[in-house]
Structures are given as C-alpha cells and as structure tokens.
Amino acid sequence: MTKKILPGAIPWLFLLLAAGLQWLTGNFPADCFSFPANGVLLALWLVLVWQGFHRHRAHPLVRYFCSAQGATHSLCMMGALVVIMGFTSQETAPSEERFTLGIHHLPDTWMFAYASLHLLTVLTFGFLQGWAHRKDNRWRFALVHGGLCLTLYAMFWGSADNRTLMAIAYKGHSSHEAVTAGKKTVYPDYEFQLSQMRVTTYPNGTPQSIEASLVIDDRPVSLRVGKPYPVKWDEDVYLHSYDRARGNNSTYAVLQLVRQPWKQLMLLGMTGMLAGGLLLFVQGAERRRS
Amino acid sequence: MIGWDAFIYFAVPVLGCWLASGTAALKGCRRTAIWAGTTGCIVFAAFITGLWITLGRPPMRTMGETRLWYSLFTLLSGLATYRQRGYNWILLFSTVVAGVFVLINLLRPEIHDQTLMPALQSIWFIPHVSVYMFSYSVMGCAFLLALRGMCKPREEYLTAADSMVYTGMAFLTFGMISGAIWAKQAWGHYWNWDPKETWAAITYLLYLLYIHLRIYDKKRRSKRFFYGLLILAFAALQMCWWGVNYLPSAKEGSLHTYTMQQ
Structure with missing residues (x-):
C-alpha cells in the first residue's frame, strides 16, 4: 500500500530556496516572462504535466502532485504567505530592494511565484486525475477545479503582460503621456482630452455621481466610476479622479489605463467556478465511496 | 417612514x-x-x-x-x-x-448616513453583499456546531458541519467572484490584494483545506482537529468582515472602506 511519494519536506525546502533567491536577487523578474515567453513556457509546462500524468504516473513527483498531501501542502504554503500579507501592509509601488524577504510586496516575490506554480501544478494534476477517474460529482469537480485552473493560469502566466498606467486628460489640449507605478513615463498609442466634468453631490458633500466627457482619438467618450471605456480588446480606460476642489469646473481628469490581455480567460475561469459553485450548492456535501 | x-x-x-x-x-x-x-x-x-x-x-x-x-x-x-x-x-x-x-x-x-458613493452604484452591490452575508451566517452555524463538537466530539456534528460548509462555500464562491467582476469594473483589476481581499482569500483557503482534509484525510485526523479548523476559519472570516480594519495591513486605507471617506 505504501507507494513511493516525494518526501513531504522537499516542497518546503524549495520554498526556503525561493526565500534565499529573494534575499539575494530581489523580486521575481516577472517582466522577463511577458508574451511570447509566457505563452511558450505555459505550453511547455502543460506538455510536461500531460506527459507526466499519462506516461510517468509511478514517478514520485507525479504521485506527489496527484496526492492529497500535495494539495494540502499547496493550500498550506499559499495560506501561510497570504496570512503574512494579511498581517502586514503591502506596498503598491514596485520595489527593487535586495537583502530583504520582500514581506511588504509579497505578490512580487520568488516565494509567491513558487507557491503559485506549486498550486497550479497540483491543481492541473488534480484536475486531470479527477476528470479521468471520478464517478461522483464529476462535472462539479471539473467546473470548480477547471475554472480555478483557468483563473489562476491567467493570473499567474498573464501577470507579466498586465500594465497599469496613470494619465491626466486636460481640458483644452490633448495628451498621450502616462506614467507607470514606478514613475516611468510611457506614451500610449492614443490621445485623450477632457471636454467636461459633471459632478453631483449629496447635501453633505459626498459625490453622488461623477462623469467625465472625453475625446479619445477623436471619439467622444463618457466615463463614469465603475463604467470603463474599452479602448482596445485588451485595454480599458477608467475614470480615477478629478480636481475635487473645482468639481464641475475641474480642468483635468485622472485616468487609469489598464491593459490585461488575459482578462477574458480569467472571466471564463470564473464563470466555470460560478457554475461549479452552483452545483456545490445543489448537490451538497461529498460522500466518498469506500 | x-x-x-x-x-x-x-x-x-x-x-x-x-x-x-x-x-x-x-x-x-x-x-x-x-x-x-x-x-x-x-x-x-x-x-x-x-x-x-x-x-x-x-x-x-x-x-x-x-x-x-x-x-x-x-x-x-x-x-x-x-x-x-x-x-x-x-x-x-x-x-x-x-x-x-x-x-x-x-x-x-x-x-445614519444615507449616501451611496459612485463606486457602490453597481448591479453587483446587492448580490455581492447579501450573498456574502448569507454565507457568513451559514458558516456561523458551522462554527456553532464546531464549538459544540469541541465539548462533545460526535461524528454527527461534523457531518452537519460538512453540509453547512459546502453550502457556505457555494455562496462564498459566488460572493468572491461577483466581487472580482465588480472590482474589475470599478478599479481595473479582478484582484488587488487589498487587505479585505487578502483576508477573503485566507478564509477561502481555510475552508478549502477543511473540505479537502475531510474528503481525503479524515481517518488520520481527530474530530477535534476538524472542529479546530472550522473555528480557525470562522475567526479568519470575522477578520475579513470587520477585524481587518484594526490591523496594520489596513493602516494605509483599504479600497473597501466606504464609511471614512469624504
């Protein structure tokens, strides 16, 4: 009954190794993995998982990733990192610091990258195994795990392709200058100009509605909080702020330009999870066959 | 009125x-x-x-x-x-x-504040909050069962808690995903690692751990272990709901704080 499996300490040793890398080299170099590098790596990784599952099932590493122990380790590892994040303040600006563990920007660290890859590998092996062998609640399992897989693929492999810029649209003249979170100036390939701000307030001064009329590349656009404008298939423009002291007479609007090419995959994954969640509610608690 | x-x-x-x-x-x-x-x-x-x-x-x-x-x-x-x-x-x-x-x-x-700021004027507002509150209450009942089970560790309490955790997880999943879709519309990203979201992830991971261990590892672990895990998960849930406001992680403000603005 005792089949060979990877010793339980090894994944945690890798986490320590990731912490060492963080200490020595600083943050995980996510920028090096932007498209097409991330696409190629994802394809390679999927082929490896597929081959491992179908041709090397007895290998201790594959057995580990297919096991309950692998899933438990993965949840515990990710849980431990997220708990640290929960108790510490996280900085939004990127940090290039070395010789620290990156506690205040954990999502950018080697430890987080390793824990995410571990979780993704366990999830993918688990999905393949469940799909091949499950008899009870097969669709529920596939939707929840497959949906989570797709969502995390898009979050993890697609993170290098995401870009968030801040830009100011002025009244009277158009501009196409924006800055990154690291204060680097970049020039998007479209122009924007503010035509009019419209702000209504409650009697106590709290804004009730905020709307900015803009011209983006000669097209009239109306932006509101929570109603972004899709300037391209992978990029949306958000109304972020305005001159609050001047209200309707504001001469500028602060825009947030968000490029997220993997967003549709993420949405697809979340839809799968929603459907799986619905089945979870309908079918109830799991009963294992002995 | x-x-x-x-x-x-x-x-x-x-x-x-x-x-x-x-x-x-x-x-x-x-x-x-x-x-x-x-x-x-x-x-x-x-x-x-x-x-x-x-x-x-x-x-x-x-x-x-x-x-x-x-x-x-x-x-x-x-x-x-x-x-x-x-x-x-x-x-x-x-x-x-x-x-x-x-x-x-x-x-x-x-x-007594009657205002509703623009970020909250979304079709996701009502389903997101009400579903979360419902899942919190179901998890609350699982927590009560766990407390009872800690004193009298019976299998039937765990079986009942399982049903509640599954129902609660279905609603937590809907709450979290509706929140992510709303966050994309309002703030540009599905997930921002805001303190509230971080604690939502912790809560979700703990309940996931409970479900997985109950399915695959229940023979190796005592009933009290599972009751303890449920209590811990509910403590994380409370932290997510209101405790997060008192932590250093939220000292620079949270995207989810709507009562202290203006």
Whole structure:
C-alpha cells in the first residue's frame, strides 16, 4: 500500500530556496516572462504535466502532485504567505530592494511565484486525475477545479503582460503621456482630452455621481466610476479622479489605463467556478465511496 | 417612514420572538419554535425593507447595515438547520449570535448616513453583499456546531458541519467572484490584494483545506482537529468582515472602506 511519494519536506525546502533567491536577487523578474515567453513556457509546462500524468504516473513527483498531501501542502504554503500579507501592509509601488524577504510586496516575490506554480501544478494534476477517474460529482469537480485552473493560469502566466498606467486628460489640449507605478513615463498609442466634468453631490458633500466627457482619438467618450471605456480588446480606460476642489469646473481628469490581455480567460475561469459553485450548492456535501 | 429611530420598536419584539423560539426548541416544542423564529424573521425583514425604502438605497453599505443582514440570515440558517437536523440547541445559539449584533446596532448608531458613493452604484452591490452575508451566517452555524463538537466530539456534528460548509462555500464562491467582476469594473483589476481581499482569500483557503482534509484525510485526523479548523476559519472570516480594519495591513486605507471617506 505504501507507494513511493516525494518526501513531504522537499516542497518546503524549495520554498526556503525561493526565500534565499529573494534575499539575494530581489523580486521575481516577472517582466522577463511577458508574451511570447509566457505563452511558450505555459505550453511547455502543460506538455510536461500531460506527459507526466499519462506516461510517468509511478514517478514520485507525479504521485506527489496527484496526492492529497500535495494539495494540502499547496493550500498550506499559499495560506501561510497570504496570512503574512494579511498581517502586514503591502506596498503598491514596485520595489527593487535586495537583502530583504520582500514581506511588504509579497505578490512580487520568488516565494509567491513558487507557491503559485506549486498550486497550479497540483491543481492541473488534480484536475486531470479527477476528470479521468471520478464517478461522483464529476462535472462539479471539473467546473470548480477547471475554472480555478483557468483563473489562476491567467493570473499567474498573464501577470507579466498586465500594465497599469496613470494619465491626466486636460481640458483644452490633448495628451498621450502616462506614467507607470514606478514613475516611468510611457506614451500610449492614443490621445485623450477632457471636454467636461459633471459632478453631483449629496447635501453633505459626498459625490453622488461623477462623469467625465472625453475625446479619445477623436471619439467622444463618457466615463463614469465603475463604467470603463474599452479602448482596445485588451485595454480599458477608467475614470480615477478629478480636481475635487473645482468639481464641475475641474480642468483635468485622472485616468487609469489598464491593459490585461488575459482578462477574458480569467472571466471564463470564473464563470466555470460560478457554475461549479452552483452545483456545490445543489448537490451538497461529498460522500466518498469506500 | 421606517428609519433607524424606529429600530428599537422592531428589535425588542424580534428578540422576544427569537428568544421564545430558542427556548421552545430546547423544550422540544418544535412547532412553536419554528413559528416564533419565522415571525421574528418576518418582522426583522419588514424593518430592513422599510429602511431600504426610507434610505432610497440598499441598506448594505455601513457595518451597522451589514449587521442587520447578518442577524437575519443567521436566524434563517439556524431555523433551516433546526428543521433539517433537529438539533434543539442550535436555535438558542443562533439567537444569541444574532441578538448580539442587534444589540450592537442599538448601542452603536454609526449608521445614519444615507449616501451611496459612485463606486457602490453597481448591479453587483446587492448580490455581492447579501450573498456574502448569507454565507457568513451559514458558516456561523458551522462554527456553532464546531464549538459544540469541541465539548462533545460526535461524528454527527461534523457531518452537519460538512453540509453547512459546502453550502457556505457555494455562496462564498459566488460572493468572491461577483466581487472580482465588480472590482474589475470599478478599479481595473479582478484582484488587488487589498487587505479585505487578502483576508477573503485566507478564509477561502481555510475552508478549502477543511473540505479537502475531510474528503481525503479524515481517518488520520481527530474530530477535534476538524472542529479546530472550522473555528480557525470562522475567526479568519470575522477578520475579513470587520477585524481587518484594526490591523496594520489596513493602516494605509483599504479600497473597501466606504464609511471614512469624504
């Protein structure tokens, strides 16, 4: 009954190794993995998982990733990192610091990258195994795990392709200058100009509605909080702020330009999870066959 | 017009009904317990409806308002569990939990703000908050079962807790995903690792761990281990709901803080 499996300490040793890398080299170099590098790596990784599952099932590493122990380790590892994040303040600006563990920007660290890859590998092996062998609640399992897989693929492999810029649209003249979170100036390939701000307030001064009329590349656009404008298939423009002291007479609007090419995959994954969640509610608690 | 000033006139009879329901259940008067509990819930729901109309927006923005939903859903979950499983103590427990939140609202009226800022004016607002509050209350019942199980570790409490955790997880999943879609519309990203979101992830991971260990590892672990895990997960849930405001992680402000702006 005792089949060979990877010793339980090894994944945690890798986490320590990731912490060492963080200490020595600083943050995980996510920028090096932007498209097409991330696409190629994802394809390679999927082929490896597929081959491992179908041709090397007895290998201790594959057995580990297919096991309950692998899933438990993965949840515990990710849980431990997220708990640290929960108790510490996280900085939004990127940090290039070395010789620290990156506690205040954990999502950018080697430890987080390793824990995410571990979780993704366990999830993918688990999905393949469940799909091949499950008899009870097969669709529920596939939707929840497959949906989570797709969502995390898009979050993890697609993170290098995401870009968030801040830009100011002025009244009277158009501009196409924006800055990154690291204060680097970049020039998007479209122009924007503010035509009019419209702000209504409650009697106590709290804004009730905020709307900015803009011209983006000669097209009239109306932006509101929570109603972004899709300037391209992978990029949306958000109304972020305005001159609050001047209200309707504001001469500028602060825009947030968000490029997220993997967003549709993420949405697809979340839809799968929603459907799986619905089945979870309908079918109830799991009963294992002995 | 039903405003917060009228809350006490609703709260007192509601608490009376719920207390009667809890004691009737303890004495084995099942019919009375269900009727008294249901009547209390109807009166409480009437107050929430009246408040909704008076405010001109869904009462889901402030902590005080979310406590209303939590109290209502806790009692409803308690009633459902009592009807289905017949635990005669669960109604009194849920009454105590719901009653505490009603009393907090009576004693801390930081709840009179009628405004709804633009970020909250979304179709996702009502489903996101109400589903989360419902899942919190179901998880609250699982927590009560876990507390009971800690004293008397019986398998049947774990089986009942499993059902609740599965129901709660279905709603937590919907709450989290609706929140992510809303966050994409409002802030540009599905997930921002904001303190509230981080604690939502911790809560979700802990309940996932419970589910996985219950399926694959239940023979190797004691019942008390699982009750302990449920208690820990519920503590994380409380942290996500209100405790996060007191942590250093939120000192630079949270995207989810709507009551301290302006």
